[in-house]
Amino acid sequence: MISKNNKLTALALPVAAACALLTGCATQTAPLYQWDGYQPQVYEYFKGQKGAAEQIAALEASREKTLAQNKALPPGFRAHLGMLYASVGKGAEARQQLTEEKERFPESSAYMDFLLSKLQ
Amino acid sequence: MTFLISRKLVAVVSVLLMLSACASHSPSQTDHAAFRSNKPRSVLVLPPLNDTNDVNATYGMLSQMTMPLAEGGYYVVPVAEMEETFRRNGLTTANDIQNVAPEKLRSIFGADAALYTKITDYGSSYRVIANRTVVAAQAKLVDLRSGDLLWSGSATANGSEVGGDFSVGSGLVGALVQNAVKHVVNVTTDKAWSVAGLTSQRLLATGGTNGMLYGPRSPKYDSN
Numbered sequence: 406m407i408s409k410n411n412k413l414t415a416l417a418l419p420v421a422a423a424c425a426l427l428t429g430c431a432t433q434t435a436p437l438y439q440w441d442g443y444q445p446q447v448y449e450y451f452k453g454q455k456g457a458a459e460q461i462a463a464l465e466a467s468r469e470k471t472l473a474q475n476k477a478l479p480p481g482f483r484a485h486l487g488m489l490y491a492s493v494g495k496g497a498e499a500r501q502q503l504t505e506e507k508e509r510f511p512e513s514s515a516y517m518d519f520l521l522s523k524l525q
Numbered sequence: 526m527t528f529l530i531s532r533k534l535v536a537v538v539s540v541l542l543m544l545s546a547c548a549s550h551s552p553s554q555t556d557h558a559a560f561r562s563n564k565p566r567s568v569l570v571l572p573p574l575n576d577t578n579d580v581n582a583t584y585g586m587l588s589q590m591t592m593p594l595a596e597g598g599y600y601v602v603p604v605a606e607m608e609e610t611f612r613r614n615g616l617t618t619a620n621d622i623q624n625v626a627p628e629k630l631r632s633i634f635g636a637d638a639a640l641y642t643k644i645t646d647y648g649s650s651y652r653v654i655a656n657r658t659v660v661a662a663q664a665k666l667v668d669l670r671s672g673d674l675l676w677s678g679s680a681t682a683n684g685s686e687v688g689g690d691f692s693v694g695s696g697l698v699g700a701l702v703q704n705a706v707k708h709v710v711n712v713t714t715d716k717a718w719s720v721a722g723l724t725s726q727r728l729l730a731t732g733g734t735n736g737m738l739y740g741p742r743s744p745k746y747d748s749n
Contacts, residue, residue, distance in 0.1 A: 437595065451587070512636075
């Protein structure tokens with residue numbers, strides 16, 4: 406009887422441990438956004454070694470890929486692309502990106518309005 | 526008999542696994558009361574103060590801090606545009622920027638909270654042991670509406686950890702997420718930037734005992 410109980414315990418614990426490992430902690434959830442483009446390009450911007458046109462091309466390529474995969478662009482992506490467009494005199498493209506940032510993330514409204522007001 | 530013993534051994538190992546597998550809990554627990562009552566939705570990540578000799582530290586760290594906060598459920602004010610806005614207003618150093626009045630920050634950027642960061646270690650230039658790249662930082666989150674301190678913490682990471690799975694808060698940051706970064710940046714020439722990514726993930730982890738709470742855009746917001 407004791408031996409039987411021990412056997413049950415011996416079986417139950419590994420099963421419980423496996424369940425805890427699989428569900429209890431360290432669960433990896435799917436990312437909310439696609440990250441391969443935005444942060445590296447922000448870093449490029451700060452380093453200042455590449456021109457705006459090259460940075461725009463990299464972000465546009467990343468945007469196309471992200472949307473084709475039905476994934477979401479991170480907060481700030483569109484605003485950053487928009488301001489790069491503004492820096493090369495493409496006002497319409499800049500306006501479109503800043504407006505999209507505002508639509509996707511209403512929390513950005515105040516700052517996007519501020520940036521849009523400077524785009525003349 | 527050997528079969529029984531081996532099963533007992535499995536049982537013992539299982540218990541040890543259960544006790545050690547989860548992220549260890551720190552004895553002191555952060556008080557999240559102010560965080561809970563202020564309910565910030567958006568974060569302004571101010572340029573970090575640089576207490577190191579490496580001039581790349583501020584921008585290296587700043588460009589890595591959006592991801593953990595956004596994945597934690599917050600809107601993060603675009604950092605490059607923020608920096609440009611400060612520059613146009615004559616503010617060019619992290620020190621000057623971190624001294625701007627909270628009301629002023631709120632009126633321009635519309636953010637609910639601001640993150641004040643200080644980098645205490647960055648890179649490997651003055652290390653005695655070769656190839657040891659370390660990035661360490663401390664930060665505090667302050668509500669721009671109430672002025673309340675919502676959270677504070679510190680974290681460190683080193684070069685030998687880049688590329689593996691590691692635990693932050695209540696989640697696991699996999700090699701998959703890190704690979705996204707590795708593809709774009711040459712890690713052999715700019716290892717500190719990759720390490721800054723890990724430090725940021727740890728520093729700004731959401732959901733742990735001492736971490737930040739989840740933001741409204743996280744599916745785990747209700748578990749706060």
